Amino acid sequence: MEPTTAEHAKTTTEVEHNFTVKDKISKNHPERTESSTYGAFQSRDLIVPIDKNVESKSGRTRHGGDLHGAGAQHSTSYIETLAHHFKVNVASGIFALGDAFKNGGLLVAPVLTLFLGITSVHAQHILINCSEEIRRKLGDRLDVPPDYAATVELSFATGPLSLRKYAVFMRKLVNLFLCITQLGFCCVYFVFVSTNMKQVVSEWNIDVDIKFRLVAVLLPIMLTTLVRSLKYLVPFSGIANALITYGFIGTLYIICRDGLPDISERRWGPDWPMLPLFFGTVIYSFEGIAMVLPLKNEMKKPKNFDKPLGVLNVGMAIAGSMFIAMGFLSYLKYGDEVGGSVTLNLKPTTDVIPQSIIGAITLSILLSYSIQFYIPIGLLWPSLERNLGPCTHPAAGEMAFRLILCTFTFVLSEAVPHLELFISLVGAVSSTALALIFPPLVELVVCKHNTSLSWFTIIKDSFILLIGFLGCVTGTYSSLNEIFDKTLGGD
Numbered sequence: 001m002e003p004t005t006a007e008h009a010k011t012t013t014e015v016e017h018n019f020t021v022k023d024k025i026s027k028n029h030p031e032r033t034e035s036s037t038y039g040a041f042q043s044r045d046l047i048v049p050i051d052k053n054v055e056s057k058s059g060r061t062r063h064g065g066d067l068h069g070a071g072a073q074h075s076t077s078y079i080e081t082l083a084h085h086f087k088v089n090v091a092s093g094i095f096a097l098g099d100a101f102k103n104g105g106l107l108v109a110p111v112l113t114l115f116l117g118i119t120s121v122h123a124q125h126i127l128i129n130c131s132e133e134i135r136r137k138l139g140d141r142l143d144v145p146p147d148y149a150a151t152v153e154l155s156f157a158t159g160p161l162s163l164r165k166y167a168v169f170m171r172k173l174v175n176l177f178l179c180i181t182q183l184g185f186c187c188v189y190f191v192f193v194s195t196n197m198k199q200v201v202s203e204w205n206i207d208v209d210i211k212f213r214l215v216a217v218l219l220p221i222m223l224t225t226l227v228r229s230l231k232y233l234v235p236f237s238g239i240a241n242a243l244i245t246y247g248f249i250g251t252l253y254i255i256c257r258d259g260l261p262d263i264s265e266r267r268w269g270p271d272w273p274m275l276p277l278f279f280g281t282v283i284y285s286f287e288g289i290a291m292v293l294p295l296k297n298e299m300k301k302p303k304n305f306d307k308p309l310g311v312l313n314v315g316m317a318i319a320g321s322m323f324i325a326m327g328f329l330s331y332l333k334y335g336d337e338v339g340g341s342v343t344l345n346l347k348p349t350t351d352v353i354p355q356s357i358i359g360a361i362t363l364s365i366l367l368s369y370s371i372q373f374y375i376p377i378g379l380l381w382p383s384l385e386r387n388l389g390p391c392t393h394p395a396a397g398e399m400a401f402r403l404i405l406c407t408f409t410f411v412l413s414e415a416v417p418h419l420e421l422f423i424s425l426v427g428a429v430s431s432t433a434l435a436l437i438f439p440p441l442v443e444l445v446v447c448k449h450n451t452s453l454s455w456f457t458i459i460k461d462s463f464i465l466l467i468g469f470l471g472c473v474t475g476t477y478s479s480l481n482e483i484f485d486k487t488l489g490g491d
Contacts, residue, residue: 075300078311080234084295084371085288085315087237090244090322091185091368092192092423093285095251095361097323098330098338098345099420100281103274106266106331110324113282117320119464120286121312123439128306130155130442131293133450145297148290148434149174149379155442159449174438175379177430178290183409184426185372188284189365190413191422193217196343196362200355203347217366218410224370225377225402231298233371240367247343247361248322254346254354255333266335277424277482280475284427285323288315289435290375340420377402421483428475436468 076084101109131151135142137158146154153171156163194217227233270278292312296305305311330342339345343361346354381398391397416422440461447453 076231076234076295076298077300078304080231080237081295081299081305081311082315083234083237083241084291085311086318087240087244087368087371088291089286089288089315089319090241090248091372092188092341092365093281093427094248094319094323094326095192095330095341095343096281096420096423097285097327098334098342099340100278100285101327101331102267102336102338103271103278103281105269105271106263106328107268108270109278109331110328112278113324113327114320116279116282117286117316117323119467120283120289120435121316123435123464124289124292124312124316125306126439126443127151127289127292128296128312130439130446133446134158145293147293147297148178148438151293152438152442155445159445163445174434177433177438179376179379181290181426181430181434182372182375183405183412184422184430186369186376186406186409187413187416188419188422188426189369189372190217190221190410191416191419192341192365193221193362194413195419196341196358199344200358203355218407220366221369221410222403222406224367225373225406226399227370228398233374236367236370240364243360243364243367247357247364248326250353250357250360251342251346252325252329254357255329255342260329260332261335263332266332274478276428276471276474276478277421279471280424280426280428280432280479281420282323282427283431283435283471283475284423286316286319286431286435289431289439291371294375340418340423373402373406376405380405416483418483418486421479421486424475425479425483428472428479432468432472432475436464436471440464440468 097113100113103109104112127148131146134146134151134154138154149171152174153167156170157167158164197216224236227236295311296302299305299311303310306313326342330338330345334342334345337345343358346358377398381401384401385391385394385397413422416425443457444453444461447457
């Protein structure tokens with residue numbers, strides 16, 4: 001049964017929040033169809049009415065950029081995009097994988113990590129393909145390429161009639177999880193930087209005052225958040241990549257320098273009650289799905305992003321190999337004593353090498369904060385500006401909002417000082433939804449409406465959804481339970 005004109009008008013009025021079409025269909029003639037529509041999408045329903053002010057409302061421009069600094073005029077090359085992709089995936093999570101492998105077992109954890117990595121990459125390709133299908137359906141009526149939330153929204157808005165009323169809700173839900181995920185990453189970065197900084201200075205018998213930590217950690221990160229363009233974040237990304245690579249190689253060197261124990265001394269299989277924590281940490285480590293469409297849309301040649309040897313596959317192959325190597329060797333070396341970050345096991349005494357490694361990793365994470373900060377600012381600031389009215393000085397207003405939001409993540413990070421549990425919680429709560437729940441759900445909606453929904457797609461996507469839901473529920477419960485136990489127990 002088709003929705004009424006009033007019901008659909010309410011939905012599409014909100015859908016226009018992000019996108020415009022060039023051909024407005026008269027509300028007085030709902031039976032009119034678009035002659036330019038092709039493929040499986042044939043509907044009498046109004047999809048997205050035109051709105052002359054939609055670009056300023058949504059914070060996006062007709063050139064495919066956004067009002068907080070990114071746009072087609074700052075398009076990135078293959079190498080620059082690969083650098084960004086490497087940075088958003090290889091960050092604090094990689095150094096927590098020793099703790100994850102402790103929960104997963106020395107032989108089982110690499111297999112599960114590889115499986116989750118392949119599943120995550122497949123889900124990212126699903127998201128990209130659905131975004132391309134939306135652009136094919138709507139053609140040149142879209143002024144901007146759809147991002148993650150818009151892809152989900154328009155998949156429902158152009159999908160089966162019974163699901164179209166949920167389009168706006170799904171967009172808001174995805175944006176909520178995007179903000180939670182990215183701001184969660186930012187909080188973890190604060191915990192990571194402050195924990196490692198405290199470790200280094202403690203070896204020199206220096207008592208770190210909270211005011212000093214506030215200035216030493218918060219101020220530099222605040223300065224990086226004031227860079228408003230993704231293009232201009234390339235230097236930060238390049239420096240951070242060099243530092244994280246040095247930190248990765250240096251950490252493996254320290255781990256292997258004095259030899260490794262025999263694998264028979266470690267647990268091969270998972271610690272079953274702790275397996276949800278393994279899941280959350282590994283999913284957290286595959287941090288990049290929120291940036292997939294923004295990175296592709298920013299490229300000079302977007303087709304180079306998801307081709308067989310494109311940025312996505314090459315970047316994830318490199319990152320996945322690094323994840324397994326770090327997790328396996330960290331747990332093999334330190335066993336049950338491995339820290340929430342393996343950098344906490346490096347013992348920066350008078351040896352300059354561990355000190356330089358920890359310093360390089362810490363600085364790399366500090367410089368990476370602004371890249372993770374990019375998405376929540378793009379989502380929250382235009383909405384805030386729209387609801388509060390136009391700012392007299394919009395640039396100054398945005399800068400102030402950036403500083404306030406950055407301070408908020410710092411304060412929140414101080415409330416949960418357990419690094420490994422914070423990482424697992426963020427991974428289970430929001431990363432799982434973005435990486436393993438929304439993409440297969442969208443594919444089912446798109447394929448259902450295109451009459452191309454096969455049993456293979458149903459079984460495959462249902463299996464991914466099952467993994468996502470189980471991981472989200474069990475991982476969240478286990479993480480919160482451990483956090484409460486350690487907090488109440490005074491650990």
